[in-house]
Amino acid sequence: MLKYFTSCCVAVLVLLTASVAYSQKFYQNNYWLGVGLGKSQFPSGMMALGYEFTNKPTLLVARYVANGQVFSDIRPGISVNELGLLYGVKAGKFRFSTGLSGVWGVNRGKYLYSDPDPLIYGTTVYESIKYTTVGVPAEIRFITSTKDVGIGLTGFGNLNARRSFVGLNLSLYVGQMK
Template identity: 70%
Template sequence: MAQEFALMYGIKTGKFRLSTGVSNVWGRKRGKYLSAIGAPLFSAEHLYESVRYSTVGLPAEIRFITSTKDVGIGLTAFGNLNAKRSFVGLNLSLYVGKMK
């Protein structure tokens, strides 16, 4: 699991918004294997040490939004490039209210 705090700056061009900045990414990752609980052949639970990490990252986001007067839909692609645990994702959004 990763968590992120980012300061980003972006530009708007047509229906697209592009942004990037700097971030702090932190979380826990699986470390060294410790042991197994239960029967090894029948779905044993494996235990690993939990290792905390924190690093600086480069976040980026591309957002596309289209709307009518009262409702909009958006698609966002986002990611974070860093030394410990880089990630990417997609987000589909529904906007309701007075649109510009």
């Protein structure tokens, strides 16, 4: 009797712990690298690396943004650089994210002198003021893509104590998009 009871308990235990095989879809996390050009207060370039989680509408984005004056007769040229980590949500082809970033660059200080060189139409020179601060970046990305390549439009900005900015960027994306 004890042998019969033990074998029944083992059979019930095996049936309860054994899993039934189901056909499962293989889910992959999506990731992409985006590189683009755009316009902020000055011409800008952006490089972003994104990671979208499986079965969740969330994503992480690491981005580098460079804004600056190009071909200016005023020295030093104003520049703003940002390196940020953003967390957000995906809604269809849109991605909304915000986070924290480090911002650094060069501003102009006091007027120093002018150089009236006729070959370069003269140059105005100001004091160079370098700065570093913390900012709050935000962005809205629209990405349309195939499995491996995409194109998108990004509205981006950064709120900080030294030189806040907003802009628009057109980017090309490569990676595991779908």
